[in-house]
Amino acid sequence: MAGKQTFNMEDEFEGLDCNSSRLEKRFVRTMETLSKQPDKSIWSCSENRAEAKATYRMLGNGNLDRDEILRAHRDATIKRMVRSGGTILAVQDTTSLNYSTHEKTEGIGYIGDKSLGVNIHSCLAVSAEGLPLGILAQTSYSRMQPKDGSRSHDGKKARALEEKESYRWVKTLKTSTAGLPEGVKAITVCDREGDMYELLDAAEAGGQPFPIRLAQNRMTADSRKVLDAVRNERCMGKAEITIPRDSRRNLKEREGILQVRYGSYEIKRPKMLYRNKALKDSIETSVVHAKEESPPEGVEPIEWFLMTSEPVETVEAAYEKVFYYTQRWKIERFHYVLKSGCAVEKLQERSMEKTALLVLMYSVIAVGIMNMTHIARIRPEEPCTIFFEEEEWKVLYCTANKTKRAPRKPYGMQEAVAYLGRLGGPKRAPSDGPPGVKAVWSGLSTLNTLLAYREWLQ
Numbered sequence: 001m002a003g004k005q006t007f008n009m010e011d012e013f014e015g016l017d018c019n020s021s022r023l024e025k026r027f028v029r030t031m032e033t034l035s036k037q038p039d040k041s042i043w044s045c046s047e048n049r050a051e052a053k054a055t056y057r058m059l060g061n062g063n064l065d066r067d068e069i070l071r072a073h074r075d076a077t078i079k080r081m082v083r084s085g086g087t088i089l090a091v092q093d094t095t096s097l098n099y100s101t102h103e104k105t106e107g108i109g110y111i112g113d114k115s116l117g118v119n120i121h122s123c124l125a126v127s128a129e130g131l132p133l134g135i136l137a138q139t140s141y142s143r144m145q146p147k148d149g150s151r152s153h154d155g156k157k158a159r160a161l162e163e164k165e166s167y168r169w170v171k172t173l174k175t176s177t178a179g180l181p182e183g184v185k186a187i188t189v190c191d192r193e194g195d196m197y198e199l200l201d202a203a204e205a206g207g208q209p210f211p212i213r214l215a216q217n218r219m220t221a222d223s224r225k226v227l228d229a230v231r232n233e234r235c236m237g238k239a240e241i242t243i244p245r246d247s248r249r250n251l252k253e254r255e256g257i258l259q260v261r262y263g264s265y266e267i268k269r270p271k272m273l274y275r276n277k278a279l280k281d282s283i284e285t286s287v288v289h290a291k292e293e294s295p296p297e298g299v300e301p302i303e304w305f306l307m308t309s310e311p312v313e314t315v316e317a318a319y320e321k322v323f324y325y326t327q328r329w330k331i332e333r334f335h336y337v338l339k340s341g342c343a344v345e346k347l348q349e350r351s352m353e354k355t356a357l358l359v360l361m362y363s364v365i366a367v368g369i370m371n372m373t374h375i376a377r378i379r380p381e382e383p384c385t386i387f388f389e390e391e392e393w394k395v396l397y398c399t400a401n402k403t404k405r406a407p408r409k410p411y412g413m414q415e416a417v418a419y420l421g422r423l424g425g426p427k428r429a430p431s432d433g434p435p436g437v438k439a440v441w442s443g444l445s446t447l448n449t450l451l452a453y454r455e456w457l458q
Contacts, residue, residue: 007368016072036448038342041350075132085126094121095335107352109142123176132370136176140356214305221266228291233261237315244329258290262318337366341441380414
């Protein structure tokens, strides 16, 4: 990405230790190069053939360790968390990258019945005001054989947790929140795939607060089904929220009113996990039920059952958990930027080890794009100098406004992102709202192309 930004690559990887200052400088230079045009291949975005070859040599250097890169970025993320202060949401989710045409790639596995590729499980740090801050944890995995549908459900449940793919949720909960400084409260947020008794147990044992969307109608200690029980609670209030766009169902972003109910329940350990004596017999939880009151015609209302380890004794506390869960969609947008804006499914490395390394590198770039987009919405008056050098914000202004007269003083981030939207997206009406991540990454790519050739056009 261009310029002096909150994700300045030199500052971002200041603590990187590869036992070689030359390798560390090459890595930072590569991150700067890739971030300028993230949707382009390494060859396309490199300044020349020599730089492209240097990048490929770097990727093959055994001293460039993926875990060390993640550690350095995590340290920078934690610094942003401290500056944000208070509550931080640690949002987990998995996305699958399809490389079915790469049959000869070393170490490639299956992500489904027949598809080749890799699954990426990430934990995204998001501030309480909704600003993406960085990656706290990221793992990759795939199956060496296609998905086996012959094993029974009970048989799968009987296996040790560490043998299951779902162990990634518990492992990520522990690694993402480990070693956080005092004063930073991280709250784990998961969708229905994270509804595992083992995860609830691990969170309680570690004192880790969470809201997790329930998928299973779990049994309570007083022999009730928890989803049915909270449905029967009286409506305690109504929350107004922005419901994110659902591209799978072709639904636009909309404003919605949710009826909110809540209650406290003691959840019993499932019978299928009776062999695991390390798990507690029951867990004390609160459950918040939020259901859309009047959805658009023909649209199924959203309905969330959010289990939390924290007490919910007031409607304000229930609203808070609903708000936390609405921020979960940020990781969906992160996956969108990673796949579309950074085109990681077009990578053509010869090994999955190098592919996973590049995915992590592009993950940092993707969060930077999101950070820029949302700063403009959350803190519109922030000066554009937090992201751009003087030459960059002047070229951006002149190009977007079709003028040769640059402003003397820097403008705010809201204006800067609006200008990027003009460079990277279609003409927008005032009612369209601020530019999204797609317009921002496209605008950045156009801006960096202009900057690269500016000296030849003067």
